[in-house]
Amino acid sequence: MRGMSRKFFTADTHFNHVNILEIQPRPWKTITEMNQALIDNWNSVVHPGDVVYHLGDFAFPQNILGDEGHELEWIIGMLNGQISLVKGNHDCKNWKRFGPIFERLMVKVADTMYIKHGSQKIFLSHYSHRVWRASVHGTWHLYGHSHGHLSDHGKSFDVGVDVWDYKPVSYEQVYAKMQTLDKYELEKYRLGEQDE
Numbered sequence: 304m305r306g307m308s309r310k311f312f313t314a315d316t317h318f319n320h321v322n323i324l325e326i327q328p329r330p331w332k333t334i335t336e337m338n339q340a341l342i343d344n345w346n347s348v349v350h351p352g353d354v355v356y357h358l359g360d361f362a363f364p365q366n367i368l369g370d371e372g373h374e375l376e377w378i379i380g381m382l383n384g385q386i387s388l389v390k391g392n393h394d395c396k397n398w399k400r401f402g403p404i405f406e407r408l409m410v411k412v413a414d415t416m417y418i419k420h421g422s423q424k425i426f427l428s429h430y431s432h433r434v435w436r437a438s439v440h441g442t443w444h445l446y447g448h449s450h451g452h453l454s455d456h457g458k459s460f461d462v463g464v465d466v467w468d469y470k471p472v473s474y475e476q477v478y479a480k481m482q483t484l485d486k487y488e489l490e491k492y493r494l495g496e497q498d499e
Contacts, residue, residue: 309349310356314463316360317363318362338378341469344468351383356410358391358427358462360392360447361398387405389427390405409436410425411423411424414474423443424443430448431448443481445459445477450466457484460484
């Protein structure tokens with residue numbers, strides 16, 4: 304994978320969401336402290352040329368400055384990498400800074416190091432799915448929203464910051480975690496997969 308941009312996955316940063324400090328206990332006393340720690344953690348692993356798939360709840364629409372556009376621009380400007388946003392329930396569909404915002408996304412990550420056929424398909428959604436396109440044919444599924452309160456299911460798991468030490472997860476970490484998870488029982492999940 305030398306010479307290619309590295310891929311990262313994350314969810315549920317909840318920038319500017321004051322209530323997240325109570326709803327999902329986080330180790331910070333103020334939202335300003337949380338925002339800065341999340342930015343620092345992000346930049347400690349993501350480099351400027353990397354790609355980050357954010358699986359929703361990037362920020363809370365009502366922010367601490369009362370000017371959604373200004374502060375959102377500041378936060379995004381502070382983060383390394385090119386961000387693709389899969390919309391969560393707290394995200395605005397008209398956040399122009401992200402370019403296209405996706406409801407769901409299927410990506411193919413080039414991988415000649417670990418995968419025999421040279422790439423891995425990954426289904427990305429803010430929400431956990433029990434089944435997804437090509438789930439019985441090796442496609443993985445990453446999600447957020449649950450803040451670590453759901454068990455892993457087949458080749459899927461939560462990439463939210465509350466689960467991953469408040470940092471984005473690299474493709475290599477995703478690959479390593481997938482090796483610990485069980486495959487689907489083909490007969491149990493065959494319904495709806497005939498088109499693959």
